[in-house]
Amino acid sequence: MKLFLKLLTLSSLNFAIFAEIYNFPSNFVWGAASASYQIEGAWNVDGRIPSIWDTASHKNNSSVVDGSTGDDAAMSYYYYEKDIQALKDIGFKTYRFSIAWPRVLTKTNQVNQAGIDYYSKLIDRLKEEEIKPMVTMYHWDLPQYLQDLGGWTNPAIVKYFEHYADTLYKHFGDRVKEWITFNEPATFCDGGYSWGWHAPEIRTEKQIGGYLCSHHILLAHGAAYHLYKNKYFADQQGKVGICLNTGYSFPANENVTDEHVDRAMHFGLGRYANPIYSVDGDYPRVMREAIDQKSTDEGRRWSRLPHFTTAQVESLHGAADFLALNYYTSSLIQPYSHLGWNPADSDSEIHSFHDDNWKRSSSSWLVSVPEGLYHLLLWIKDNYNNPLVYITENGWSDLPMTIEDDGRVEYLREHLAAMSRAITDGCRVETYTVWSLTDNFEWMRGYTERFGIYAINFTDPERKRIPKNSVDLMKQVVRDNFVEVEKD
Numbered sequence: 467m468k469l470f471l472k473l474l475t476l477s478s479l480n481f482a483i484f485a486e487i488y489n490f491p492s493n494f495v496w497g498a499a500s501a502s503y504q505i506e507g508a509w510n511v512d513g514r515i516p517s518i519w520d521t522a523s524h525k526n527n528s529s530v531v532d533g534s535t536g537d538d539a540a541m542s543y544y545y546y547e548k549d550i551q552a553l554k555d556i557g558f559k560t561y562r563f564s565i566a567w568p569r570v571l572t573k574t575n576q577v578n579q580a581g582i583d584y585y586s587k588l589i590d591r592l593k594e595e596e597i598k599p600m601v602t603m604y605h606w607d608l609p610q611y612l613q614d615l616g617g618w619t620n621p622a623i624v625k626y627f628e629h630y631a632d633t634l635y636k637h638f639g640d641r642v643k644e645w646i647t648f649n650e651p652a653t654f655c656d657g658g659y660s661w662g663w664h665a666p667e668i669r670t671e672k673q674i675g676g677y678l679c680s681h682h683i684l685l686a687h688g689a690a691y692h693l694y695k696n697k698y699f700a701d702q703q704g705k706v707g708i709c710l711n712t713g714y715s716f717p718a719n720e721n722v723t724d725e726h727v728d729r730a731m732h733f734g735l736g737r738y739a740n741p742i743y744s745v746d747g748d749y750p751r752v753m754r755e756a757i758d759q760k761s762t763d764e765g766r767r768w769s770r771l772p773h774f775t776t777a778q779v780e781s782l783h784g785a786a787d788f789l790a791l792n793y794y795t796s797s798l799i800q801p802y803s804h805l806g807w808n809p810a811d812s813d814s815e816i817h818s819f820h821d822d823n824w825k826r827s828s829s830s831w832l833v834s835v836p837e838g839l840y841h842l843l844l845w846i847k848d849n850y851n852n853p854l855v856y857i858t859e860n861g862w863s864d865l866p867m868t869i870e871d872d873g874r875v876e877y878l879r880e881h882l883a884a885m886s887r888a889i890t891d892g893c894r895v896e897t898y899t900v901w902s903l904t905d906n907f908e909w910m911r912g913y914t915e916r917f918g919i920y921a922i923n924f925t926d927p928e929r930k931r932i933p934k935n936s937v938d939l940m941k942q943v944v945r946d947n948f949v950e951v952e953k954d
């Protein structure tokens with residue numbers, strides 16, 4: 467029926483294009499996502515203390531490619547009404563944003579009332595517009611004073627995070643019903659503590675820092691989850707999850723087996739998901755065994771991958787009400803052994819790379835692989851007992867002020883279609899928030915790569931939110947609950 471209508475409208479324009487229609491369940495929730503440091507600005511206002519991203523972006527010769535900072539960004543601290551208007555204009559029913567830890571707690575762990583007031587106002591206004599707030603507690607802006615104690619490599623951080631989570635539940639839990647503890651530990655643990663290309667820019671040999679970070683992140687997530695269940699759930703009735711990012715690993719050729727694919731997925735996604743969502747809990751067995759063995763071979767008396775106690779394994783097991791998933795891109799994979807490479811390079815011993823035929827964005831790491839989203843969702847369903855999934859980021863980058871963002875429109879159409887197919891095949895995806903509501907500070911890429919569905923000219927003092935073509939697409943999808951993909 468819908469397909470028929472489509473052909474009629476097109477035939478009046480004398481086009482011979484066929485469109486395929488992909489539907490979504492009637493209760494599906496659409497929205498957009500953002501993150502505090504990337505949009506708020508007001509970095510030194512109302513008692514906000516410095517974060518590791520202030521440190522990284524302010525230092526001489528910072529690694530941010532255009533020398534920019536998040537000092538002002540989209541100025542959402544002042545212009546949050548513009549963000550709400552932008553959400554409303556599309557008809558979005560949820561907004562995923564993050565709270566800046568350095569705004570709500572002081573160096574001595576006291577509540578900073580001005581910070582609480584800001585988020586409280588934002589949450590109230592969203593609710594007035596019938597937009598559900600979905601809150602990320604940690605989207606990478608760690609207070610600098612905690613980094614000075616070792617940050618995520620110091621076990622003491624678990625207690626600090628638990629106290630921070632407690633503060634958020636206490637002040638906002640009456641109105642916020644969806645909590646995400648961490649955004650993409652895979653990015654900030656290895657980026658920040660193994661390779662050093664992200665704040666706090668620490669490099670360690672053989673991923674020692676990254677593995678310590680992951681370990682404490684998992685424990686901190688578990689602590690925040692159980693705190694909610696024990697102290698707040700009875701009153702507040704909300705959900706707590708963690709946000710993980712991964713692509714799908716496609717075999718590069720016929721010599722690459724399913725076992726290689728699973729190995730790549732376990733080292734990437736499983737490192738974080740297995741302890742929480744798998745049937746057995748703890749780190750994936752392939753990871754445990756490989757890293758223990760390598761550590762021994764390296765002459766260490768301890769494994770670079772820390773061990774959970776039995777009690778910790780049990781407390782993490784099942785400690786989430788949903789899985790928040792960020793999906794951007796995928797890879798082809800091939801084991802080092804096929805390539806005659808030195809296996810010492812990475813613990814997985816799997817090389818990943820892009821197919822030259824995949825469409826490229828303005829970000830070197832981001833190519834369009836919609837099939838990857840479909841396969842990833844099915845892999846998650848099969849390996850983690852079909853958890854409730856929210857797609858909390860998915861998006862495309864182009865150059866500044868690309869209003870006719872046809873590349874993004876096409877990327878989004880194809881990825882929404884892939885998501886629809888996965889839902890048809892039984893995956894429990896119930897929410898989708900596009901990355902990102904507006905152009906923003908794109909970490910080490912500064913303002914050179916843009917992910918917004920609304921453009922911002924960062925020299926405009928008003929920071930006007932200018933709709934790109936993808937806004938029209940999202941309006942249509944929200945209205946009709948289906949997406950059309952051209953078929954040739």
Ligand code: GOI
Pocket residue numbers: 501504649650653661663711792794830831832859901908909917
């Ligand atoms: C989200 O992360 C994030 O949550 C948002 O805040 C963010 O705005 C949004 O994405 C958009 O980025 C090819 C050294 C493959 C090591 C090229 C150098 C891999 C690894 C180029 C440089 C690049 C999305 C960094 C997930 C981290 C960007 C994960 C996407 C990885 C590369 C590299 C490359 C490199 N990733 N991130 N990388």
